[in-house]
Amino acid sequence: MDKLLLLGDEAFAQGALDAGLSGAFGYPGTPSTEIIEYIQRESDAAERGVKRDWSANEKTALEAALGMSYTGKRAIVTMKHVGLNVAADPFMNSAITGVHGGLLIAVADDPSMHSSQNEQDSRFYGKFAMIPVLEPSNQQEAYDMARAGFELSERFHLPVMVRLTTRLAHSRSLIVRQKILKENPLSLPGDPNQFMLLPAFARKKYRKLLEQQDMLVQASEKSPYNQFIDGPDHSLGIVVCGLAYNYLMENFLENECPYPVVKIGQYPLPEKMFLELRSRCNTLLILEEGMPIVEEMIRGIFGADGLSVKGRLDGTLPRDGELNPGLVRKALGLPLRESYKEPEFMVPRPPALCAGCPHQESFKALNKALEPYGSGHVFSDIGCYTLGFLPPFNAINTCVDMGASFTMAVGAAEGGLFPSVGVIGDSTFGHSGLTGLSDATFRKSNVVLIILDNDTTAMTGMQDSVIGGKIEAVCEALGVEKEHIRVLTPLPKEQDQNVQALNEEIEYPGVSVVIFRRPCIHVLGKRRKEGKA
Amino acid sequence: MKRDIILAGVGGQGILSIAKVIGYAALKRGLFLKQAEVHGMSQRGGDVQSHMRISDKPVYSDLIPRGNADLILSLEPLEALRYLPYLSPGGWIITNSTPFTNIRNYPDIEFILNEIRQVKNYRILDADHIAKETGSSRSVNMVMLGAAAEKLGLSPEFLKEGVRDLFKTKTERIIELNLIAFDKGRMN
Numbered sequence: 001m002d003k004l005l006l007l008g009d010e011a012f013a014q015g016a017l018d019a020g021l022s023g024a025f026g027y028p029g030t031p032s033t034e035i036i037e038y039i040q041r042e043s044d045a046a047e048r049g050v051k052r053d054w055s056a057n058e059k060t061a062l063e064a065a066l067g068m069s070y071t072g073k074r075a076i077v078t079m080k081h082v083g084l085n086v087a088a089d090p091f092m093n094s095a096i097t098g099v100h101g102g103l104l105i106a107v108a109d110d111p112s113m114h115s116s117q118n119e120q121d122s123r124f125y126g127k128f129a130m131i132p133v134l135e136p137s138n139q140q141e142a143y144d145m146a147r148a149g150f151e152l153s154e155r156f157h158l159p160v161m162v163r164l165t166t167r168l169a170h171s172r173s174l175i176v177r178q179k180i181l182k183e184n185p186l187s188l189p190g191d192p193n194q195f196m197l198l199p200a201f202a203r204k205k206y207r208k209l210l211e212q213q214d215m216l217v218q219a220s221e222k223s224p225y226n227q228f229i230d231g232p233d234h235s236l237g238i239v240v241c242g243l244a245y246n247y248l249m250e251n252f253l254e255n256e257c258p259y260p261v262v263k264i265g266q267y268p269l270p271e272k273m274f275l276e277l278r279s280r281c282n283t284l285l286i287l288e289e290g291m292p293i294v295e296e297m298i299r300g301i302f303g304a305d306g307l308s309v310k311g312r313l314d315g316t317l318p319r320d321g322e323l324n325p326g327l328v329r330k331a332l333g334l335p336l337r338e339s340y341k342e343p344e345f346m347v348p349r350p351p352a353l354c355a356g357c358p359h360q361e362s363f364k365a366l367n368k369a370l371e372p373y374g375s376g377h378v379f380s381d382i383g384c385y386t387l388g389f390l391p392p393f394n395a396i397n398t399c400v401d402m403g404a405s406f407t408m409a410v411g412a413a414e415g416g417l418f419p420s421v422g423v424i425g426d427s428t429f430g431h432s433g434l435t436g437l438s439d440a441t442f443r444k445s446n447v448v449l450i451i452l453d454n455d456t457t458a459m460t461g462m463q464d465s466v467i468g469g470k471i472e473a474v475c476e477a478l479g480v481e482k483e484h485i486r487v488l489t490p491l492p493k494e495q496d497q498n499v500q501a502l503n504e505e506i507e508y509p510g511v512s513v514v515i516f517r518r519p520c521i522h523v524l525g526k527r528r529k530e531g532k533a
Numbered sequence: 534m535k536r537d538i539i540l541a542g543v544g545g546q547g548i549l550s551i552a553k554v555i556g557y558a559a560l561k562r563g564l565f566l567k568q569a570e571v572h573g574m575s576q577r578g579g580d581v582q583s584h585m586r587i588s589d590k591p592v593y594s595d596l597i598p599r600g601n602a603d604l605i606l607s608l609e610p611l612e613a614l615r616y617l618p619y620l621s622p623g624g625w626i627i628t629n630s631t632p633f634t635n636i637r638n639y640p641d642i643e644f645i646l647n648e649i650r651q652v653k654n655y656r657i658l659d660a661d662h663i664a665k666e667t668g669s670s671r672s673v674n675m676v677m678l679g680a681a682a683e684k685l686g687l688s689p690e691f692l693k694e695g696v697r698d699l700f701k702t703k704t705e706r707i708i709e710l711n712l713i714a715f716d717k718g719r720m721n
Contacts, residue, residue: 171569171595250594325598339600340617345640351579
């Protein structure tokens with residue numbers, strides 16, 4: 001069989017394709033982006049006509065994937081952990097409706113917040129919705145779990161979450177491919193009301209989901225991804241989830257791990273394996289990437305009887321951040337390796353807006369226009385332009401979640417702040433800015449809402465933005481007066497005009513939308529290469 | 534056989550291309566490998582690094598443990614030092630001497646070079662200058678790969694095939710220039 005050198009994200013994508021995938025839906029977000037990018041690049045996917053365009057946001061993506069599952073086909077939806085918050089409504093309810101064709105919800109968590117606002121652990125969502133969760137420990141498992149996940153999903157008629165983390169998502173290794181499966185034929189659910197969640201139906205379905213829980217635990221007991229590996233030294237028992245397994249084994253390269261280990265790759269947790277481990281060991285060490293969910297479950301509310309539990313909660317491991325071989329080594333009480341010290345004069349080298357980036361000129365104009373009012377007037381959003389917070393611009397004051405720029409500007413204006421400015425990118429506007437704009441025009445808030453339109457989703461690597469070409473029309477349709485929708489070009493020679501336009505809109509006591517429009521320099525370069533510009 | 538290599542530099546300097554060439558060469562030799570890299574926000578002018586692990590036995594951790602790296606290969610001197618705690622006591626630093634100064638508080642270059650010289654095994658070369666001499670100023674990364682070739686445990690022939698693989702969609706002229714840059718780096 002073929003061998004391929006793939007990132008964890010790509011391995012999952014290839015696994016899904018080889019397992020008969022019909023459609024991939026998602027919104028770009030580090031570290032999940034490469035799943036759909038890979039499927040978009042693959043010629044096999046193109047030939048087969050696998051659906052693989054980006055969606056407006058994670059909620060629309062999950063609903064589309066659920067719709068594809070309704071037709072009996074296998075579908076995946078991809079997002080980063082915070083994207084699951086956006087998709088939480090259909091996510092929770094998809095566990096109640098169940099699925100028809102296999103549905104995998106791939107969520108990439110970002111412990112250590114390499115490119116995120118928090119490090120929430122998606123396994124909590126999996127437990128919350130009471131659906132199976134698969135957590136690969138390496139790239140091969142990321143590949144294999146796509147197929148296993150579809151089988152599990154179709155066996156229990158439930159969506160299955162595949163939880164990836166940054167380190168696996170963005171690390172490359174060899175994978176061996178399996179036989180390629182055909183796509184499912186079009187078919188409708190046996191029960192045409194399966195996806196109907198009127199309360200009377202929902203109550204029945206929820207009871208069914210509850211009844212299924214024992215079977216899900218049994219499936220976990222038999223899963224090849226959950227293993228009980230005995231060891232001669234019972235002074236310590238180890239529970240290790242997903243990627244953390246590698247950090248454990250890295251410390252026992254010369255000798256085998258002497259302690260009994262329960263290796264977890266499928267949830268809900270395999271209870272019998274825990275009882276087995278508990279019967280041998282009075283001290284357990286819990287190694288998991290992300291939050292201490294397994295550790296909390298083992299501890300219980302009042303602490304387990306006579307059991308000593310070590311992990312993130314007692315300080316054996318740090319409470320936050322991703323794990324690594326050194327942290328696990330320390331937790332095992334092994335001697336630390338000798339190493340050099342970092343020199344004292346080291347300074348950080350933070351990311352910055354690229355030379356020639358259109359946002360630079362937009363921020364310069366905005367700073368100039370706001371000069372008379374002092375600082376603390378600009379609510380921003382999430383994208384490349386968030387880097388406008390850093391020197392030399394210091395142009396924005398907030399970054400909370402996707403879409404929170406316009407909405408916070410509205411709230412601040414209602415609180416009496418003048419001027420109140422919201423800044424959002426084009427893709428983010430399509431993701432979750434529209435509803436905020438709708439609020440603004442409904443309330444007739446005194447705000448200046450700026451859309452930085454660089455014609456792409458730049459931060460995650462230049463994916464298409466679904467709102468492209470529709471921005472002015474959408475703003476007008478949502479109630480912004482035509483003469484207060486201004487399109488400006490962020491270039492040095494336009495600076496004076498741009499500042500003047502911003503001043504005029506600041507003075508206008510209602511909703512203004514100012515669109516700064518110039519393509520991302522990388523998009524332009526890419527298009528020139530492709531002969532499209 | 535085992536090599537733990539940290540590839541270091543600033544976003545846009547071509548670290549991932551070096552990783553790809555080493556990856557191709559390692560696969561041709563039938564080795565196991567894992568290569569962790571940085572995506573997303575930090576790529577835009579920030580520091581980037583890639584952990585590259587090649588071995589004749591399966592590799593577990595995607596991250597190199599501290600004190601374990603056999604080599605830090607850096608496209609820029611300050612970045613060579615950022616990952617110093619990962620270097621093993623007998624490990625090598627091979628670095629370009631030309632600084633990439635996109636930050637205002639870039640430390641004094643003599644401080645930096647002196648600190649590198651405190652490490653037991655090091656090699657400092659002006660890869661920007663060498664690349665320019667070969668007529669291909671964009672091949673700094675291939676010069677650095679050449680400079681490290683001997684320490685990678687992979688034959689130069691495999692690495693050169695890797696360079697060809699990397700640029701296979703480019704013109705023969707570009708492939709040649711990069712191979713020349715690679716050889717220049719080896720000789721320096």
